[in-house]
């Protein structure tokens with residue numbers, strides 16, 4: 001039997017419970033062997049908020065996934081310079097692991113963006129896209145996307161960055177270990193002495 005691997009590509013700035021939940025939902029819905037969290041080096045379509053290094057994003061993802069036996073990190077985009085076009089990445093992964101079936105997991109915002117992805121038609125030959133619903137975005141698309149219905153969570157890394165910047169609570173929105181890392185490194189304008197977590 002072929003190995004079935006989910007890939008959750010993202011900027012993870014920072015990783016939050018939405019990411020963990022969608023990865024776990026898809027893992028079980030499609031009976032995957034594992035899900036790999038794949039932080040991009042340079043997102044093709046947006047700027048990375050300042051003050052956070054690639055190493056910080058990698059470290060935060062590692063901390064976020066460490067308690068789940070079927071979650072792994074995929075460092076391939078961090079190991080390669082330049083913009084992280086998914087087509088280039090998946091071509092490389094397919095060369096390395098020709099027998100693996102890859103399922104690329106995306107939320108509603110990325111489903112809407114699919115027409116603009118680099119070499120999307122060729123990418124569709126390399127992966128099966130798996131879409132999950134996300135509040136305020138549509139999952140309707142003319143592209144072949146396998147939809148997995150998940151409990152919706154109205155949460156984003158942007159909201160977490162904004163709250164931390166205002167010293168407002170983020171407890172339960174991301175793993176405690178990631179919150180401690182953010183405080184320790186004083187990311188997103190957080191202060192070590194912050195009263196709220």
Ligand SMILES: Nc1ncnc2c1ncn2[C@@H]1O[C@H](COP(=O)(O)OP(=O)(O)OP(=O)(O)O)[C@@H](O)[C@H]1O
Pocket residue numbers: 009010011012013018019022105106107108109110132133134135153154155156157158159
């Ligand atoms: N709450 C959510 N519900 C469904 N999908 C999500 C959710 N949060 C993130 N995703 C999906 O996870 C993947 C990685 O997302 P990303 O790391 O960019 O987080 P984000 O919360 O969208 O970040 P930002 O607010 O900085 O743009 C994307 O495919 C995105 O659609």
Ligand SMILES: O=C(O)c1ccc[n+]([C@@H]2O[C@H](COP(=O)([O-])O)[C@@H](O)[C@H]2O)c1
Pocket residue numbers: 008009010011012038040043044045046084085086087110113116117118
């Ligand atoms: O290859 C592309 O053209 C492309 C365009 C937009 C997004 N992606 C990838 O989609 C994943 C989710 O993106 P994001 O912004 O939600 O972190 C991440 O792995 C991105 O590199 C890829």
